[in-house]
Amino acid sequence: MPKSRLRxxxxxxxxxxxxxxxxxxAVHELRRTASRLAARLALGGQRVLRDDxxxxxxxxxxxxxxxxxxxxxxxxxxxxAWLEREREAEQGRLVERLDLARSEALAEALERLPDPxxxxxxxxxxxxxxxxxxxxxxxxxxxxxxxTVRVSxxxxxxxxxxxxxALEWSDVHxxxxxxxxxxLGRVCDDALLARTLERxxxxxxxxxxxxxxxxxIEAGLERARGRWxxxxxxxxxxxxxxxxxxxxxxx
Amino acid sequence: xxxxxxxxxxxxxxxxxxxxxxxxxxxxxxxxxxxIVRALAHLGAGLDHVRHxxxxxxxxxxxxxxxxxxxxxxxxxxxGLARAPDHALVARLAAEGVERMAIVGHEPWLGALxxxxxxxxxxxxxxxxxxxxxxxxxxxxxxxxxxxSGEMRLRAVYPRRALRLLARG
Numbered sequence: 153m154p155k156s157r158l159r160x161x162x163x164x165x166x167x168x169x170x171x172x173x174x175x176x177x178a179v180h181e182l183r184r185t186a187s188r189l190a191a192r193l194a195l196g197g198q199r200v201l202r203d204d205x206x207x208x209x210x211x212x213x214x215x216x217x218x219x220x221x222x223x224x225x226x227x228x229x230x231x232x233a234w235l236e237r238e239r240e241a242e243q244g245r246l247v248e249r250l251d252l253a254r255s256e257a258l259a260e261a262l263e264r265l266p267d268p269x270x271x272x273x274x275x276x277x278x279x280x281x282x283x284x285x286x287x288x289x290x291x292x293x294x295x296x297x298x299x300t301v302r303v304s305x306x307x308x309x310x311x312x313x314x315x316x317x318a319l320e321w322s323d324v325h326x327x328x329x330x331x332x333x334x335x336l337g338r339v340c341d342d343a344l345l346a347r348t349l350e351r352x353x354x355x356x357x358x359x360x361x362x363x364x365x366x367x368x369i370e371a372g373l374e375r376a377r378g379r380w381x382x383x384x385x386x387x388x389x390x391x392x393x394x395x396x397x398x399x400x401x402x403x
Numbered sequence: 404x405x406x407x408x409x410x411x412x413x414x415x416x417x418x419x420x421x422x423x424x425x426x427x428x429x430x431x432x433x434x435x436x437x438x439i440v441r442a443l444a445h446l447g448a449g450l451d452h453v454r455h456x457x458x459x460x461x462x463x464x465x466x467x468x469x470x471x472x473x474x475x476x477x478x479x480x481x482x483g484l485a486r487a488p489d490h491a492l493v494a495r496l497a498a499e500g501v502e503r504m505a506i507v508g509h510e511p512w513l514g515a516l517x518x519x520x521x522x523x524x525x526x527x528x529x530x531x532x533x534x535x536x537x538x539x540x541x542x543x544x545x546x547x548x549x550x551x552s553g554e555m556r557l558r559a560v561y562p563r564r565a566l567r568l569l570a571r572g
Contacts (some may be wrong), residue, residue, distance in 0.1 A: 200455065200466040203477045257482030261457035264425045 155321065159189055160263040163208075167255040170212060174243050176219040179212045189262055191317035195276045196268030204258045211249040215242045221345055231359050234352050273322055280318050281390035284311040284329075288387065292380045297370040302343050305373060309336040315390075328386045332379065339372035405547055406520070406555065407448060407505040408513050409468070412436045412541040414460035424485075428463045435541030435563060436467030441570035442543070442561065443505075449473040451501035456484035456508045465507045473503075484508040488516040497550040504550075510537055517544050523553025539563060 162185045169178035190205045218239040221227060227235065268276070287308040294301040312333040319326035346362040346369065353359055412432035417423045428436070443450070450472050455465035457480050465478060472478070479499075483492035484506065493516075496504070506513070514536035519525060524532050538544060542562050548555035561569070 198466055199469045200453070200462055200478045201480060204480050207479075253482055254480070257457045257480045257485075260424075260482065261459075261462050261480045264422075264457075264459040265462070266427065 154267065156189075156192060156265060156267065157263050159185055159192070160259045163189065163262070164256065164259045167208070167250060167252060170215075171247050171250055171252060174239070176223070179215050179219060179246075182212055183209050183216055187313060188317045188321065191280075191314055192268070192321050193265075194280060194314065195273040195318055195321060196265070197272055197276060198265070201258065201261055201265075204254065204261075208250075208255060208258065212246055215239065215246050217344055217348075218242055220341055221348055224341075224345065227345070228359060230357060231349065231352055234355075234357050235348070277315075277318055277322060277324070278391050280311070280315045281387045284308070284315045285384060285387040285391060287311045288380055288384055292377055292384075294373075294377075297366070297373050301373060302340075302369070305336055305376065306340055306343075309333055309340055312336070315387075319390075328383055332376070332383050335372070335379070336376055339369055339376065342369045342372065404501065404550055405448065405503045405545065406550060407443070407450070407503075408517050408538065408544040408546070409439060409464065409505055409507045410510060410513055410538040410540055410542050411456075411458070411460040411464040411507060412439075412467070414540075424458045426458075426460050428460055428467075432460070432464075432541065433467065435566075436464055438563070438566045438570040439541065439543060440468060440471050441572075442566040443468075443471045445569045445572055448503060448505075449476075450503050450505050451476050452499055452504045453478045454481050454484065454496065454499070454504060454506045456480070457482055458485055458509065461485075461507045461509065465505075468505055468507065471505070484512070487512050488519060492516075493519070493550070493552065511535070513538055513544075517546060517557065519552055520546055520548075520550065520555040521553070521557045525552065541566070 163182070166178050166182040166185060169175050170182050186205045186208045190202055193199075193202050193205070218235055222232065222235050222239060287304075291301075291304045291308045294304055312329055316326050316329045316333055319329060342365050346365045349359055349362045349365070411428075412435040413429050414426040414432055415429050417426065448471065450468070453465050453468050453472060453476070455461045455478065461484070462480070469478070481492070481495065483489065483495065485508070496506070506516075508516075515532070517538075518532065518534070518536045536544070536557075539562055542560070543566065544557065545559040545561070546555040547558045
């Protein structure tokens with residue numbers, strides 16, 4: 153079965169599962185599948201349907217953030233109970249937002265799209281690599297760990313995710329991109345917990361300040377900056393539209 | 404608001420045994436799309452939103468309209484455009500709250516929607532409708548006013564021939 157059709161089937165069933173009951177796996181996979189399909193649109197140079205996929209991802213974003221925090225083992229019990237209540241309330245909002253008629257129409261449209269041709273896909277991969285490199289250069293120029301640095305890291309993480317999914321779709325080696333995206337993902341998850349702690353405290357919950365998280369975020373950002381030159385070289389090779397792909401045996 | 408109703412461009416004739424919903428635009432259809440975009444630019448219609456049916460020929464026509472979108476313009480797929488228009492569709496379109504919208508769909512439903520918006524005769528009871536509007540493939544209708552039943556005015560009809568002339572500038 154063509155990849156687009158397979159992913160579209162997944163999208164349908166995951167959207168239904170996420171609505172029927174609280175299902176962290178369905179929410180996570182729904183976001184991931186939507187992201188993979190957005191990468192497939194990027195490979196075909198298509199603009200239409202991207203907003204719909206963005207809408208789908210955003211519809212479950214808050215639920216996903218809460219699920220990520222609830223899965224951590226360093227959350228104190230009072231905060232876990234608060235997160236649990238927030239997630240329960242979010243489920244109702246998710247069902248309202250996740251209009252199944254729109255996701256069904258989106259799935260119908262996606263499954264009929266022809267596959268992108270190889271030349272267009274190759275040019276698109278090069279462009280996605282350049283965009284990730286540009287975001288990485290911006291991030292590498294930062295120092296410290298304030299909010300603007302975190303926004304810059306988050307932007308790089310998003311671009312690496314889009315590139316990774318496009319590489320996976322095209323069966324091109326993506327390990328360095330995946331590792332960098334996962335590293336930044338851990339930093340962004342810590343930053344999310346730090347923000348949530350502040351929100352919980354401002355709503356009257358008594359929880360410890362996030363000092364250890366701040367140290368972990370700073371260390372994570374510093375590590376990502378240190379690894380940037382190697383990743384940059386890899387992205388530069390990917391950004392070339394001729395010659396073999398890096399580290400994939402010249403296929 | 405300004406509402407542009409665009410019937411999908413040429414996608415050839417349905418083939419026996421082939422899935423009608425997956426009919427793609429022909430090269431002729433792509434040229435028609437190019438002319439629509441040129442004509443819209445000539446008419447100064449920078450679009451805030453493009454709404455389209457999920458059928459492939461409408462998706463591809465909507466894709467071709469992307470250059471007519473303003474910098475912050477958005478697109479959305481709507482299953483209601485692949486069947487007879489109903490109150491829910493009109494409510495969803497109105498809820499978008501934009502000033503300039505294009506809708507890409509199919510006949511006879513696009514004409515029924517235009518007639519409904521301009522006359523107030525509900526397209527949900529087509530047998531009682533006193534007259535019909537029908538757009539040719541790759542043709543455009545322009546309506547202005549408030550997006551609600553009977554609240555819009557049919558401002559212009561652009562058949563392909565007119566679009567070809569407008570596209571030449």
